[in-house]
Amino acid sequence: MNLQDYQGVFVFVQQVDHKITGVSYELLGKGKELAADLGTEVTAVLLGYQVEDLCPKLARYGADKIILVDNEALEPYTTEPYAHAMYNVIEKYKPAVVLYGATAIGRDLAPRVSARVHTGLTADCTKLEIDPDTKNLKMTRPAFGGNIMATILCPEHRPQMATVRPGVMQKIKPIDGAEASVEKYDLAFEKNNKYVEVLNVVKKVSDKIDIQDAKILVSGGRGMGCPENFKLLRDLADVLGGEVSASRACVDAGWAEKDVQVGQTGKTVRPNLYIACGISGAIQHLAGMEDSDVIVAINKDENAPIFEVADYGIVGDVTKILPIFTEKLKEELALRNA
Numbered sequence: 001m002n003l004q005d006y007q008g009v010f011v012f013v014q015q016v017d018h019k020i021t022g023v024s025y026e027l028l029g030k031g032k033e034l035a036a037d038l039g040t041e042v043t044a045v046l047l048g049y050q051v052e053d054l055c056p057k058l059a060r061y062g063a064d065k066i067i068l069v070d071n072e073a074l075e076p077y078t079t080e081p082y083a084h085a086m087y088n089v090i091e092k093y094k095p096a097v098v099l100y101g102a103t104a105i106g107r108d109l110a111p112r113v114s115a116r117v118h119t120g121l122t123a124d125c126t127k128l129e130i131d132p133d134t135k136n137l138k139m140t141r142p143a144f145g146g147n148i149m150a151t152i153l154c155p156e157h158r159p160q161m162a163t164v165r166p167g168v169m170q171k172i173k174p175i176d177g178a179e180a181s182v183e184k185y186d187l188a189f190e191k192n193n194k195y196v197e198v199l200n201v202v203k204k205v206s207d208k209i210d211i212q213d214a215k216i217l218v219s220g221g222r223g224m225g226c227p228e229n230f231k232l233l234r235d236l237a238d239v240l241g242g243e244v245s246a247s248r249a250c251v252d253a254g255w256a257e258k259d260v261q262v263g264q265t266g267k268t269v270r271p272n273l274y275i276a277c278g279i280s281g282a283i284q285h286l287a288g289m290e291d292s293d294v295i296v297a298i299n300k301d302e303n304a305p306i307f308e309v310a311d312y313g314i315v316g317d318v319t320k321i322l323p324i325f326t327e328k329l330k331e332e333l334a335l336r337n338a
């Protein structure tokens, strides 16, 4: 394999029902940085059926080029036609790097493709960077249940492939009027290449907001004392227009649902405001929230590590402070809106 033949950073664009999944924008943002370090461009690979109208969005979020494979076989997502399409795109365009979101679809697709092109794949990465000397991609991911961070290289095979955890990378501010060249790649699909037939798609209806989309998070830890005290968090979140999240200790104790867990084995969040209530600030928790714009910590232990990352700290009993905090904010907001 001649490594020099492989150039460019490619991002697999996940779309479901003609809607681009958020992580794809995040990957374009990261892809742009990596491409700059490699002196190359970032290309979005858009697969689907009648999805051409999504191209302008990809350009606004940083795609320099778009490769579009538009075919009936690609609606809805199934493993075989998508793996076939990605394999052919890679064989034809020879990218140096291919990124996928570590979603259910990305995690299903990427290993199929990597086995087919005989290259390396790192799953669920939380950090990606280019080695300045070798220009190899350094792919870092939590391993052994999050107990070590492993940095993995794929020096002798191309493309270097990674699935990337949603919420960790930053999308760029959309550029109005940005354009990307669109190359349509017409691929042949065999009629019987669908080993999987989708009979029905069942959508779970949920009125909950994903904590990764919340601008304000009021987060509870073991220091809340009992599940009933989570009401105090909800009250504050309601006044601020935010959502409630939790540490793993609370999820393990059954005080909160797994889908609101913040941290290395939960979700990575980057809200404008993160209020940590009775959370010690273990490294595995910090990994999921330390990039929040403003962090407020309430903890009775002044030596709690959470204060090291907090912009504002209150030392005291959270169950006493929260009701006062919520009441004061309510008054303040009422005054402002009067």
Ligand SMILES: Cc1cc2nc3c(=O)[nH]c(=O)nc-3n(C[C@H](O)[C@H](O)[C@H](O)COP(=O)(O)OP(=O)(O)OC[C@H]3O[C@@H](n4cnc5c(N)ncnc54)[C@H](O)[C@@H]3O)c2cc1C
Residues within 6 Å of the ligand: 144, 145, 146, 147, 220, 221, 222, 223, 224, 225, 246, 247, 248, 249, 250, 261, 262, 263, 264, 265, 266, 267, 277, 278, 279, 280, 281, 282, 283, 284, 285, 288, 298, 299, 300, 301, 304, 316, 317, 318, 319
């Ligand atoms: C492989 C691995 C992965 C992990 N992944 C995650 C993860 O994704 N997310 C996560 O959160 N954790 C994770 N953990 C667990 C992590 O190490 C901590 O155990 C956990 O974050 C602790 O949660 P906590 O801060 O709520 O509880 P504690 O560490 O018990 O802290 C409670 C805090 O509340 C304070 N407190 C107690 N009472 C009050 C009161 N009345 N008023 C004010 N403050 C009070 C205490 O001073 C203390 O600081 C992981 C651990 C491992 C080993």
